[in-house]
Amino acid sequence: MRPTSEHGRPEATGAAVRRGPFRAGERVQLTDPKGKLHTIALQENATFHTHRGYFRHDDIIGQPEGCVVRTTSGIEYLALRPLLSDYTLSMPRGAAVVYPKDAGQIVAMADIFPGARVIEAGVGSGALTLSLLRAVGDSGSVHSIERREDFAAIARGNVEAFFGGPHPAWSLSRGDLADVLPLVAEPGTVDRIVLDMLAPWENLDVTAAALAPGGVLVCYVATTTQLSRLAEDLRDHGGFAEPEAWETMVRSWHLEGLAVRPNHRMVGHTGFLLTARRMADGVEAPVRRRRPSKGNYPTTSEEWTPEDLGERTVSDKKVRRVRRDVGQAANPEA
């Protein structure tokens, strides 16, 4: 039976392993005097060696979070459980992970709600899966689809290590999204679909079929060329309302005495996010006033018109006036 919380309701999966004294088997984040982080898995009778002495894991097991351990040379380490954001950056990975700043945006902007039915592909190392599971809770569902067996295995290991065992809301299928999705979701039943893969535009038909009307598709892509292709293909598809795209930049701050300022280094680029809402079947999205694209990748310079690039065109009259204003009026006789 699942443990109950102080309110008498079943304890949410993973909550119990985030509280109480440190236990053997769990991961602990150690911060050294210079602020450098080390993550270890606690094991009875094991030791943590540094270039300045060692300490025994047993010195931490049974202690409360936030305790300090000393090496045999007197160097102090602060011991805390990694937060979700720490865990995703320190966990073993095969594929690149979605960074916490983007995972937070995905959960908020794709409106991943408790109880939601979510499809995710690919699962990669499972970093985003953790945020999705946290957001849907035990009563929701996250079905992750991954084409690589090795990555799926790494993701399963990471998810189970984080929640302290299998999560009741999670299923993982191995295969290609286009093949698996129609087998695991009835048409029009999925609330949210999250795609973190090279070519999300290849899966628009299958995605549109699975999403409920009003459902949200959110895609994470690394380059502007992917973003452009995706947006144009979504518009051409017709089953989605106008897409929205953005990126986030997070600048951390140095906080020391009077030196309170942005840090010199930051993560400059991770990826772009795009969301699009599913239209009801048979309904066309209202046409936006914009010129249709002549193709995603024009090959000649004539095809790169200012209108296609969203630039405002300047009338000849305006140019004549500006020339006059700067004392360079055209000579009518020239």
Ligand SMILES: C[S@@+](CC[C@H](N)C(=O)[O-])C[C@H]1O[C@@H](n2cnc3c(N)ncnc32)[C@H](O)[C@@H]1O
């Ligand atoms: C960048 S990784 C995903 C990382 C993951 N979101 C995380 O936070 O750990 C992209 C994954 O998508 C998988 N993939 C690409 N195309 C796919 C498809 N059509 N169906 C299923 N998985 C796919 C790749 O194998 C890869 O593991």
